[in-house]
Amino acid sequence: PVYSGSIMVSMAESKRGEVPNFTGGEAAAITQQGNPYVFRTAFGQTVSFPKLARFINTKAKTLAVIYVNNDFGKGGRDTLAKLLEGSSTKIVADISTDAGQVDFSDAVLKAKQTNADAIFVYTNEEESARALRELRKQGWNKPIIGETTLTGQKVIELAGEAANGAMAHVGLTVDAPQLKAFGDKYKAAYKAESDHNGVKGYTGVYVLKAAIEKAGKVDRKAAAAALRNSCFSAKQHPGVLLDVCFDDKGDLDRESFLVEVKNGRPEVVATLPPASAKK
Numbered sequence: 001p002v003y004s005g006s007i008m009v010s011m012a013e014s015k016r017g018e019v020p021n022f023t024g025g026e027a028a029a030i031t032q033q034g035n036p037y038v039f040r041t042a043f044g045q046t047v048s049f050p051k052l053a054r055f056i057n058t059k060a061k062t063l064a065v066i067y068v069n070n071d072f073g074k075g076g077r078d079t080l081a082k083l084l085e086g087s088s089t090k091i092v093a094d095i096s097t098d099a100g101q102v103d104f105s106d107a108v109l110k111a112k113q114t115n116a117d118a119i120f121v122y123t124n125e126e127e128s129a130r131a132l133r134e135l136r137k138q139g140w141n142k143p144i145i146g147e148t149t150l151t152g153q154k155v156i157e158l159a160g161e162a163a164n165g166a167m168a169h170v171g172l173t174v175d176a177p178q179l180k181a182f183g184d185k186y187k188a189a190y191k192a193e194s195d196h197n198g199v200k201g202y203t204g205v206y207v208l209k210a211a212i213e214k215a216g217k218v219d220r221k222a223a224a225a226a227l228r229n230s231c232f233s234a235k236q237h238p239g240v241l242l243d244v245c246f247d248d249k250g251d252l253d254r255e256s257f258l259v260e261v262k263n264g265r266p267e268v269v270a271t272l273p274p275a276s277a278k279k
Contacts, residue, residue, distance in 0.1 A: 026042055171257075
């Protein structure tokens with residue numbers, strides 16, 4: 001599952017069955033449960049948000065936060081708030097919205113009234129598009145910053161021109177040079193652009209393949225053990241696409257990207273090194 005709420009429920013069954021379970025969910029709590037069979041195909045918030053916080057520090061002294069009130073949204077909002085404590089950026093608005101919310105006029109108005117230097121939007125895909133359209137409707141012309149979802153293909157399609165200028169830290173995008181070949185093959189096969197979830201699914205299968213090869217046998221417990229505290233290179237295992245390392249909790253670390261939507265396309269403006277490279 002790619003939704004945090006879904007994996008938080010289903011992973012108890014994969015633990016009971018001792019079956020490796022890959023998820024695209026990003027909530028920090030997923031890998032804090034001590035489940036030895038859960039592995040991410042995307043960054044957890046504890047890995048991605050430090051990179052995001054450093055970027056926000058360069059863009060804004062004051063920040064308004066609009067988040068969705070679920071496991072995903074609350075996890076991101078709480079993680080970012082902790083990271084920005086004592087930093088050069090102060091959160092001046094903390095605005096909760098609901099999953100499936102249609103009207104974002106009140107949330108955007110509250111954010112605007114703070115006169116913040118930037119807005120951080122952390123909601124699901126359809127709500128992100130609605131927020132972007134409302135921000136443009138109310139004349140917001142300062143930075144709009146988010147994580148992977150904000151500049152995803154589905155959001156750009158739904159938001160139209162309102163998505164232009166939105167910026168995000170993304171773990172995966174077919175607009176990155178390293179993932180372009182995958183994106184081209186996906187489009188040829190399915191006649192559509194792959195979003196980050198397409199990359200997550202593809203790499204998850206090849207990470208499992210690499211773990212089975214490392215274990216030397218097709219055994220679910222051995223594969224799970226082979227994944228933990230291990231690294232897999234794209235040179236040795238081309239299907240993983242990017243060099244990747246897993247820690248003892250199932251969290252991953254690899255390169256990531258800063259993206260800005262320009263003329264209806266997410267454009268990679270910087271490649272960021274793995275978090276471990278900072279240490």
